[in-house]
Amino acid sequence: MIRTIKIGVICIVLCLISLPKLAAQEIKLKEYSFTEFFQMIEEEEDSVFRLSNAFLKFNKETDQKFILTFELNKPFNLKSANEDSIRIDKALELTNIVIESFATATPEFLLFGLGKVVFSKPVQCTNCINFMVTQSTFNSTITFKYNRQIRDLALILPPILPPSLYICSSNFQSGLVISSGSTQVFSQFNSVTDKRSLHLTSFENVISANKEKKERVAILGSVFQTILFNKNVVEGSANLTISSEPAETQNESNGRLFGLEINENEFNVPITNLRFDDQNTDLVTMKGNRWSGLILTSISELDRINTLIDGASLSEKLIDEETYKGYILPRLDEMQLRQADFYSQKDLDNYRQKQMIEDVNFYNSEVALRGLFKNYFDSRHDATSANQFYIEIKDLETRRLAYLYHQNPTFDGFFKWRINQFLKLFSAYGTEPAKAVTFSVYVIIAFAFIYLFFPNHWDSHGKDRILHRYQFFFKYLNKDAGMHDVYLEDKQDELAHYNGFKNFFIENGKTVPKFFLATALPLYRWSIASTKTTSWFLQKIDIFKGKWVDLPTPQRAVKTTLLIFTFVIALLYDVFIKMLNALMLSINTFTTLGFGEIPIKGLPRYLAIIQGFIGWFMLTIFSVSLISQLLN
Known part of the structure; x- marks a missing residue:
């Protein structure tokens, strides 16, 4: 009996191992050169060009203008060899497209991709691998979606270069959405050791979106092994979502995110939803960003050695996302829930100015979020950033003490409230002794001015x-x-x-x-x-x-x-x-x-x-x- 069970288990394991190869064999990709690809788009009579199961392969005789070159002084920045822009006036629906992005047969290391292309209509890419685009313009929304077939497509590629989505020096005038259609994409496949996992690289792009036009800016990273989002400008009235959460439900696992970099970006949007599971991400870096709006985030821990965050850019910007949902959801019925703008300015202002101070549970959650960052910077010996978050915590405490005093006026409550205000003014809650010296000098000079007009024993002549x-x-x-x-x-x-x-x-x-x-x-x-x-x-x-x-x-x-x-x-x-x-x-x-x-x-x-x-x-x-x- 035991022997029979062992044989059955071995057979199941062998079947599971062979599944990727079998699945990969089921997908047959037809080859096209880059030039043939754009000719097919031009010859399409319909307003929408659709292409599925294709492999865009570089042809050295016809595709020279699709060569991408590096700038040595700008790592990861690509330049197109194409002199004139290519304009596409049709909507694109691309499914299961693999693009040849590099060649090592010659001593030179060549990269291939789409450079200086103007896309006038919407572009929807489903399971597009090695999509490299630079110096291009998207006048309408572009959407990248991924499902389980991305795994089979990735297995087709040689394991020399990991499959990537690379966007550089381009302009997205109507939003950008990068997401997975299933929470189980890359289940038990997107791991640190699997070099065929998908990588996202975004450098020096301008991404715009308008809330009124239902345009979105979203980067959902559950399908990626690495996300590099650096030196981009995100602007408009729509909200930005950057997520590296592994799954939407706790019982599904999408593997680990090897790296998340969000560096030196300008986020000129009202709300940025920043979600990443630190326990499921090996390296997190957020440095040098500028956020003009608020940051809604849900973070479990930050005290690991491979998390690098600067505090100056996040100060006075954070809101606990889960707590905010706890405030907004009970106020909506089912009909309102379907049409709700969860992040309206009115609701955000009411939450920040009133609810997060008056409701003790909301208050404790917001203080805990800032305490998480303070402890992180303390562990890094970054006193400046730790003090910034400590001051935020004390500011919230001062506002709550004012609320409690007005609810129940007592001398003890009044003293606690006013002493906090004085400590903020005098020494930034004890974090800036030099500020105390400056304030003392002001007091000394003010009283000296009064004494100037009155006689004293030290000035006998007067x-x-x-x-x-x-x-x-x-x-x-x-x-x-x-x-x-x-x-x-x-x-x-x-x-x-x-x-x-x-x-x-x-x-x-x-x-x-x-x-x-x-x-x-x-x-x-x-x-x-x-x-x-x-x-x-x-x-x-x-x-x-x-x-x-x-x-x-x-x-x-x-x-x-x-x-x-x-x-x-x-x-x-x-x-x-x-x-x-x-x-x-x-x-x-x-x-x-x-x-x-x-x-x-x-x-x-x-x-x-x-x-x-x-x-x-x-x-x-x-x-x-x-x-x-x-x-x-």
Whole structure:
């Protein structure tokens, strides 16, 4: 009995192994050259050209213009050898078409494909392998579909070059759809080790689509082993879908996606549906993209070593797709479901501005999605991107705290809400300590401006200093004495004090050790050095002595100009000293609250207490933010 079962199992396995070869033998492809292919299209009398089960083979005598060449400075970028554009005014329906795309029989490596072709009508390609198109224009929608027969067609090809769909430097004016007609395409066939799996490469194309015209932009990758979607421009009012999900149902498997690259593209569309199963994809790269609209995504994990994503392009763009469906679907009955625009701007705005904040389940899902990206960037030691998503999480938290407070006003709720707002403004939730320093400088300058108009102990002269300047110049202009004489007159009390000190130790120095007299005289000279130096300088620059009114008119004009200039310089110096005192007072109050003493009077005395509290609070947060960043 056991032996019979073993024999039966072996027979079944052998049958399964031979199935691909048998299926491949059932498909017979008729050969055409590239030139013959376009001649058949031109000779077709119907408005639609249909072709099935064909192999387009390069003919070196007639198909020279279908040679594609590389540009060495632009990897993967192809240029057509065709000088003039080929225009096709018929709709195309191509099924089971295999195109010869390369030749290695000669020392040269040649590629063949469609270059500089203008397709005026819709193009539908079902199971088209090695479809290479460059520098072409599609004025209507082009659709690539794949079903199970793609496997049989791929087995026909020699395993030198994997079957591909390659689109480069082309313009799609009415959308682009790449999809599979069955979720079971490539079941147990599209694997990493199977080099005959389909590859998608899209470089430097412009893809446009209009929602009103029902045009679509969709790239569904369940049939592909690799998807390279780089340096394209996608624009229009229709939504874009890029998917690498292996199957629509959990009990069907389409194999693994070996690589997914979405790099340096411009997505100028309202919504991009970005779906990929990270657990079923070996390499995921999304870098350098620019998204003008929102990104609806459903991602399970990102913390594997072969996932490379930049955070700057995704920040403030993400919406959890499954959560959004949970919001939109219950609101639609069966009739509405058939005609619904799931991603209308009204519904998206309502979800983002209201529902994702008010509904705790939606809120938790959106926070979890951003937490997934934050943890990913933390694991990559990309602090900048991790901080961006942390700030997004805290922004959502702040909005929810505001909602909860308005639902149930309490002091605790109000404090949590406002403290989050303050932390966002002051230090971006602790992620930017430098921002805290900048904000502190603003506070110090604002309070210094207030202190400038009030007297304080540090600025003992205050406005009297400026009044003294006026008094000094009035005396000088109305006296015959020089400027240095007026200056010494004002310093008479100070000089008398020092002279009395000098006379005292000279008179009494004879009865004390000479050491004291020898050191006291230099001290006296140092004490009056500043006054003497200033007096000497004023004497040298005073070129017109005497009363101002007695001077000749030319000398009076010169003296007036010089004195006004000197007065302005002195006045600016006084103002600078006053501003400096106000600034130092503000810094001192902000950092230490005046060492226990508040050196100011009047209303600013109470403002100083408030500033001291603000400074204590801000410096504490700054310290915590700085330590947090250092630890990270």
